[in-house]
Amino acid sequence: MFDVINLKNELQKQRSKWISEENVLEYYKTLFNNIDAENATTLNQLNSKSTVADNTFDFDKLDTNAIFHITDIRKICIDYRLRFLDTVYFKDNYPSEAISKIQALEKTHCTTLGGFKIVAPMEVFKLKKADDPLLFVPMGNGFYYLIHKWGNDISPFRKLKYWSIKNIENLAISLAIISIIFTAISYPFFFTKPASFGYLLMLFMFYFKGAVGMVFIFCGSSGKNFSEYSWQSQYDKIS
Structure with missing residues (x-):
């Protein structure tokens, strides 16, 4: 049909x-x-x-x-x-x-x-x-x-990953925290008796100066810059 x-x-x-x-x-x-x-x-x-x-x-x-x-x-x-x-x-x-x-x-x-x-x-x-x-x-x-x-x-961890190189203030805080941790872990190997604040400060400064030196060596060889200075740079290294 x-x-x-x-x-x-x-x-x-x-x-x-x-x-x-x-x-x-x-x-x-x-x-x-x-x-x-x-x-x-x-x-x-x-x-x-x-x-x-x-x-x-x-x-x-x-x-x-x-x-x-x-x-x-x-x-x-x-x-x-x-x-x-x-x-x-x-x-x-x-x-x-x-x-x-x-x-x-x-x-x-x-x-x-x-x-x-x-x-x-x-x-x-x-x-x-x-x-x-x-x-x-x-x-x-x-x-x-x-x-x-x-x-x-x-x-979401990228922000945390690069927090320490966001600027020089964050880097200093990160190095200080690392130095405190190393001081707390290692001071029993250096002092047989409970250490005074002065000795702990001396050990902390030893680690802190070492960490700062390592950062300067790394930054000098890699040419990396802080995020607040490099966010508009076309170069991957300091220019």
Whole structure:
């Protein structure tokens, strides 16, 4: 009574209402060529040194949860020993979602974005190793707009791991704690009788000076710098 419906034929009929069968291949070839060209342009913007200081946005169309000040970015970078650098130094590949979000943002705000920045560990700027990168563009007055986050989440222990080299004050506290621990463990080997405060202080200073000396030797040979000074440096060593 009723003929069965061939969904493929129905789809073809629907498509023929706006494009002929002969022009389908040419249409899609042109479409994908245009997409490839747009992607190439966006990647070129990301991989090129930009002189753009800030970008123009329609503020009514912005996501307020994606707007951050440089002081917030600086605090996170120092706490987790991350870098905030131009994307030209980024060595890894960009996910398609990041490219799509850039293009969508440009179309929404009728602008061409520039001055892209990345927040990521220093390793990502030397090797292809995605580890929670954050892609920003400047908005002016120290504000940045977060476009996309991808990669692996950072371990919660990273902040603790790099706490001692966050700044010189933290390093001094860490060395003092280590020296106190060594003093408490080893003083029975040096004193047969209960040691006075003066002797304990002398032993503590012995360990503390030794620890400081070892740090100076390590820092001198590796060229590492404190996080509060290196968070915007493109170099892995003191320059």
